[in-house]
Amino acid sequence: MQKIITWNVNSVNVRLERLLGVLARHAPDILCLQELKCVDEGFPHAEVAAAGYQAAVFGQKAYNGVAILSRQPPVEMLRGFADAVDDPAARLLTAWFPGLTVMSAYVPNGQATGTDKYYYKLNWLARLCRYLRRHHSPQDALLLLGDFNVAPADLDVHDPAQWRDKILCSDRERAAFQEVLSFGLVDAFRRLDEAKEGYTWWDYRAGGWSRNHGLRIDLALATVSVADKLMRCYVDLGELEGEKPSDHAPLIVEIS
């Protein structure tokens, strides 16, 4: 069995003790992080190494930043899309392990529909599609995990009427997300349960967590060969308890 986790930590240094707790509690083979909010040199490599992991890091000052932690280093890694677009945002990291390719993605939030950030988000998702088609094959054993900042369906939203046409839920975002799936990926959580609630993010504002006003926006997308080996996919809600949690919960994937 292999256990792979994705978690938007919302600052890896603020959440360091919680990160070490997740590593100890779940003992994952691979852990993808988003929103590090630090440069490469600011990543807590020593503490992570002491826990038995090493980290491939794509950092950035103040914002964004993604990482892939593993017990053994990947054979190869790639930062970003390797395309010609000039974009300083650290939002995508690919790591090739023997028999499995893992991608940690932090899709742009988009702020609000119709804004510049919204169109940047739609373009970013289109770039992700191009990247997948150019650098990967649906025949590969591939897991694309991360914060997609899209709730794929109304089932993934605590109050669909309130969120209708809002950021994270708009038709164009959902269509752009479906284009990513059309590469040859399946939503692991939904593959295992068509109806289950699986919120992974709650707005800090207005007590989102205490009211369970959540959205399912952190996802694990698998190619067919990986999807066929799915055992479990679940949200670690316990991580939200106690002082200073992230506004996202970890999503855990188990494959045979």
Add this chain to the structure above:
DNA sequence: ATGGTTGCTTAGCAA
């Protein structure tokens, strides 16, 4: 009604 909180960086932005 455009609220509310958190993090980074230093009053404003991003989420």
